[in-house]
Amino acid sequence: xxDPSSYRPQPGQIxxxxxxxxxxxxxxxxxxxxxxxxxxxxxxxxFQDVAGLHPRTATMVTTAASxxxxxxxxxxxALQLEYSWIKEFDPRFNVKYRDDKSYPSLAVTMNEExxxxxxxxxxxxKGVRYFGPYGHAWAIRETxxxxxxxxxxxTCSAGVFKRSAQIGRPCLLGYIxxxxxxxxxxxxxxxxxxxxxxxxDFMAGxxxxxxxxxxKEMHEAAEEMEYEKAARLRDDIGALRRAMEKNAxxxxxxxxxxxxxxxxxxxxxxVQIFHVRGGRVRGQRGWVTDKVEAVDTAGLVEHxxxxxxxxxxxxAVPKEVLVPALPEDTPVLSQWLAxxxxxxxxxxxxxxxxxxxxxxxxxxxxxxxxxxxxxxxASDLTTRSRALEEIAEALELxxxxxxxxxxxxxxxxxxxxxxxxxxxxxxxxxxxEYRRFQIKSHLGQDDVRSMHEVVSRRFxxxxxxxxxxxxxxxxxxxxxxxxxxxxxxxFAYPPQLVVVDGGQPQVAAAKRALEELGVDDVAVCGLAKxxxxxxxxxxxxxxxxxxxxxxLYLLQRVRDEAHxxxxxxxxxxxxxxxxxxxxDEVPGLGESRKQALVKHFGSVKKLRQATIDxxxxxxxxxxxxxxxxxxxxxxxxxxxxxxxxxxxxxxEDETPPPRVGAPPGGSREPSSERGTEQ
Numbered sequence: 001x002x003d004p005s006s007y008r009p010q011p012g013q014i015x016x017x018x019x020x021x022x023x024x025x026x027x028x029x030x031x032x033x034x035x036x037x038x039x040x041x042x043x044x045x046x047f048q049d050v051a052g053l054h055p056r057t058a059t060m061v062t063t064a065a066s067x068x069x070x071x072x073x074x075x076x077x078a079l080q081l082e083y084s085w086i087k088e089f090d091p092r093f094n095v096k097y098r099d100d101k102s103y104p105s106l107a108v109t110m111n112e113e114x115x116x117x118x119x120x121x122x123x124x125x126k127g128v129r130y131f132g133p134y135g136h137a138w139a140i141r142e143t144x145x146x147x148x149x150x151x152x153x154x155t156c157s158a159g160v161f162k163r164s165a166q167i168g169r170p171c172l173l174g175y176i177x178x179x180x181x182x183x184x185x186x187x188x189x190x191x192x193x194x195x196x197x198x199x200x201d202f203m204a205g206x207x208x209x210x211x212x213x214x215x216k217e218m219h220e221a222a223e224e225m226e227y228e229k230a231a232r233l234r235d236d237i238g239a240l241r242r243a244m245e246k247n248a249x250x251x252x253x254x255x256x257x258x259x260x261x262x263x264x265x266x267x268x269x270x271v272q273i274f275h276v277r278g279g280r281v282r283g284q285r286g287w288v289t290d291k292v293e294a295v296d297t298a299g300l301v302e303h304x305x306x307x308x309x310x311x312x313x314x315x316a317v318p319k320e321v322l323v324p325a326l327p328e329d330t331p332v333l334s335q336w337l338a339x340x341x342x343x344x345x346x347x348x349x350x351x352x353x354x355x356x357x358x359x360x361x362x363x364x365x366x367x368x369x370x371x372x373x374x375x376x377x378a379s380d381l382t383t384r385s386r387a388l389e390e391i392a393e394a395l396e397l398x399x400x401x402x403x404x405x406x407x408x409x410x411x412x413x414x415x416x417x418x419x420x421x422x423x424x425x426x427x428x429x430x431x432x433e434y435r436r437f438q439i440k441s442h443l444g445q446d447d448v449r450s451m452h453e454v455v456s457r458r459f460x461x462x463x464x465x466x467x468x469x470x471x472x473x474x475x476x477x478x479x480x481x482x483x484x485x486x487x488x489x490x491f492a493y494p495p496q497l498v499v500v501d502g503g504q505p506q507v508a509a510a511k512r513a514l515e516e517l518g519v520d521d522v523a524v525c526g527l528a529k530x531x532x533x534x535x536x537x538x539x540x541x542x543x544x545x546x547x548x549x550x551x552l553y554l555l556q557r558v559r560d561e562a563h564x565x566x567x568x569x570x571x572x573x574x575x576x577x578x579x580x581x582x583x584d585e586v587p588g589l590g591e592s593r594k595q596a597l598v599k600h601f602g603s604v605k606k607l608r609q610a611t612i613d614x615x616x617x618x619x620x621x622x623x624x625x626x627x628x629x630x631x632x633x634x635x636x637x638x639x640x641x642x643x644x645x646x647x648x649x650x651x652e653d654e655t656p657p658p659r660v661g662a663p664p665g666g667s668r669e670p671s672s673e674r675g676t677e678q
Contacts (some may be wrong), residue, residue, distance in 0.1 A: 004061045008047045014040040019071040020081045022089075023064035027465065030089035032060050032293070035078040037329075039069050054294035060093045075332040076339065083306045093292050095269075095303045105283070106131040106140045108153070108200055113189055114161070114182045115196035117144055117153050124311065131203045131282060148178040150214075150236045151199040154192065155179065202240070204277060204315075211237060255279055257320035258308070259350075259359055262300050263366035267291055270370035271304045274362050277318075286366070288373045302327035305347075309340055317341035322350045322359055383550055384427030390551030391497070394543050395536065397523055401497035402426055405458075406558045407510070408501040409439075409450045410566035416574045417445070419454040420566035423495070424558050433493075436569045448505045455498065455513040462494055463517060495522060501559050503528040503535050503542075511537040527559045582608075586632045593620050597629070608633040 019039045023032040036042030046067075050058050072078045086094050107120035111127025119137050124130055144155070154161065156171055156179070164170050164183040174181035182192045202210055218233035259274045268290055275283035287304070295303070301323045309317050317340050327333055330347060337345040350356040388400035404424045411417040423433035441453045498514075500506045507526035514522060525543075526535040532552065533542035545552035582604060583594045600618045601607040607615070607629075615626035 004047050004050065004064070007064070007066045009043070009067065014043050014069065015071055016040040017071050018073070018075050018078045019069050020078050020085060021067060021069040022085065022091075023060065023093075024066045024068070025063055026065040028066075030085070030091050031064060032091050032093040033082055033085045033089065035075075035082040037075060039071070043067065043069070056093070056292060057294045060293070063093075075329060076336050079306070079329070079332055079336050083310045086306075087310070095289055095291065095293055095295055095300065096307075104137045104140060106144065106203065108196055108203075110193075110196065110200070114154050114192050117148075117155050117196075117199065129200050130316070131200075131277075145178075146239045147199065147202070148173070149239045151195050151202070152178055152180040153196050153199050154182060156183075203282075211240060214240075255320065255355075256318045257322055257355070258318050259322045259355075259362045260301060260304055260308075260324070261359060261362035261366045262297050262304075262324055263363065263370045264291070264297065264300065265370070268370065268373070269300050270366045270373060271300065272362050272366040272369060273304075273308065274358070274365075275318075276358075284365075286369045288369065296325075298325040298327045301325055302329070302333065305333060305337070309337060313340050314342060317345060319343075320346045320348075322348065322355060324349065324359070324363065384554075387427055387550035387554040390545070390549055391554065394534065394545055394551060395497070395523060395525055397496070399496070401495070401523070403493060403495040404497045404499060404558055405495040406499040406501065406562040407451060407454055407458075408559070408562035408566040409447045409454070410563075410570040411445060412570065412574060416570055417443075417450060418566060418570045418573060419450060420562050420569060421454070421458060422558065422562045422565055424554075424561075427554060429561060434565060436565070438573075447502065448509045451500055451502070451506045452509040452513045455500075455510045456517065459494075459514060459517050459519050459522075463519075494519075498522055498524045499555060499558055499562075500524070500526045501529075501562055502526050503533070507535045507537050525555075527555050529559075532556065582633055583629070586629055589625065589629065593618075593625075596620060604633070 016038050018035075018037055020033065020035045021039060021043060022030050025031050034042065046053075046057070046061050050062065053061065070081065072081060085091075086096070090096070104119045104121050107118055108129040108131075109116045109118070109127070110129050111125070119140050120128070120130070148155070152173075155173065156164070160171060161183050164174075164181075168184055170179065170181035170184050170186075173179035174184070174186070180187045180192055180195060182189065187195075198210070214233055214237050218230050218237065221227075221230035221233060255276055256278070257276045259276065261272050263270045263272075268288060271287045271289075273285050274281055275285075287307070289300075305321070305323075305327075317337055319341075321337065326347070326349060334345060334347045337347065350359050385400075388402070391397070392400045402425060406422050406424075407419060409417065409419050417439040419437040419439060421435040421437070423430045425433075435458070437454050437457065439450045439453060442449055498510055500510050503526055507524055510526075511524045514520070514524065524537055527533075528535060528542070531542075532547075533544060534552075534555065535542050545555075583589060583597065586594075596618055597607055597615070598604065601610060610630075612623065612626045612630050615621055615629055616623055621629075
């Protein structure tokens with residue numbers, strides 16, 4: 001624990017101007033980011049008597065080992081830089097809201113030639129119009145089902161759309177009138193885009209004009225005795241009104257506003273947001289956070305505004321934002337919101353009328369969310385704490401292992417040997433810390449040797465992190481470690497417990513790797529699959545935990561997660577190898593030219609038989625490249641001929657292979673949580 005006076009800046013060294021400051025710990029990790037109108041006054045408040053500080057602030061300044069700052073010209077720039085740094089460095093002492101669940105939105109992909117209506121989750125994409133978020137995906141689908149009668153916009157996936165275009169026949173929705181079937185040319189791209197824009201306008205709240213137009217057309221059709229058309233328009237109007245009824249009218253003046261309410265106690269806070277568009281509640285979302293810094297309601301509101309609108313622009317930022325308390329820098333925040341919207345934004349507390357009544361409703365939702373979160377977390381915390389205590393007792397550890405790392409080896413008959421490392425902190429998976437390894441020291445199947453290599457590489461990187469602080473002296477020949485920039489590092493934090501997937505041999509290999517590096521403060525155990533026995537280094541007999549033990553259940557979850565992650569990486573690696581082409585080995589040959597070559601000749605086999613002059617005929621292929629391609633293919637071993645197993649007849653390969661570099665059928669490889677440690 002550091003003394004704040006040891007790193008306090010000299011008097012007069014801190015500028016009296018707006019800026020953003022960062023506190024770093026002894027490992028140079030950024031642990032807190034803040035902004036200030038006057039850096040001198042704000043930072044001076046941290047270096048008073050520690051006993052007079054808020055307990056959370058005191059913990060932060062005693063954890064920190066240095067402070068630095070960046071001067072900006074305006075307070076709005078400081079606000080933007082603070083948000084960017086919090087997102088980049090993920091400081092442990094800053095309030096960070098986490099969604100209490102994943103909220104789906106109704107999305108219209110206006111960035112495509114034929115816009116598609118669909119349910120979307122996750123980060124927002126450029127060129128896509130979003131409405132919501134909604135509480136449940138089924139609520140979106142019910143609304144869309146009603147509106148497709150009037151706005152028959154495409155809802156199918158790219159694969160279904162392409163298939164229908166190839167066979168010249170639309171899907172079922174095209175036959176029943178809930179899709180305009182652009183795939184078979186029933187409407188032009190411009191006509192379909194106009195339908196999508198009308199759909200977006202209606203969802204954005206501009207409903208009155210459209211309903212009036214439909215009613216006028218219905219009456220005109222009735223006067224002209226086109227009763228079938230009039231009946232269809234009547235049903236369309238009814239469908240749209242039923243869709244509107246799903247979003248209750250809460251404000252009569254067609255207000256576009258977001259209402260933010262906060263419920264808090266000493267340790268946690270819940271934030272609820274209602275998105276009101278056109279006077280109707282179009283979406284709702286909520287966050288729960290630990291109050292890791294000394295912050296009041298106004299500060300929580302400021303953090304919520306940053307997270308809510310930090311990535312938004314244009315109409316995604318409403319004209320009006322209603323809050324329970326105004327932040328200290330209200331004019332700065334208002335200007336920041338206006339810059340993101342492109343027009344004036346009102347940030348205020350509702351005082352009377354419908355808006356105040358709705359704010360009370362939002363606050364009740366926040367209170368219920370906090371109460372529900374505490375009920376769930378109390379049970380979860382109790383279970384996790386008991387599991388960690390049982391593990392500590394069974395393995396005779398000095399304290400509960402708050403950070404557990406588990407390693408697993410995966411291969412297919414000795415090929416594509418890889419390893420995984422998963423991390424659990426306080427009994428919960430921390431996927432941002434997961435790592436993958438390619439085995440380099442040997443070929444073939446040798447789990448014990450692979451485990452020794454992986455554990456050695458992981459803890460060698462940890463010792464390199466300690467080298468920066470002077471806690472560990474580098475061996476001769478070790479290269480210099482690059483300067484830390486404050487971002488969370490790959491192997492910066494040591495675990496209290498290393499778990500390996502396996503029995504005595506794997507445990508002994510992991511323990512030997514730690515001893516060779518001089519790491520003696522990390523416990524090691526192994527979990528064997530067959531009988532779920534826990535093995536310790538140097539012990540002839542395993543530790544057997546009861547089948548009902550929460551500690552055993554936690555170890556099983558850690559082991560199974562490492563196994564899943566390793567298998568996923570191994571399959572990805574094997575899939576890439578199986579889809580490789582001799583053209584991949586040609587230096588300087590990009591994906592576009594590889595596709596052009598295969599498309600021109602029909603197959604790699606025919607390309608191999610082509611002359612250099614014939615290869616030069618392909619657009620974009622010069623003579624030098626053609627010579628390189630021919631040489632590479634001549635040196636590659638061609639695949640054996642296909643054989644009919646029933647007759648023994650050799651089958652000539654006349655059909656072109658799949659597109660170079662693309663998975664069969666256009667499928668995509670599954671993504672993994674984190675990158676590979678090469």
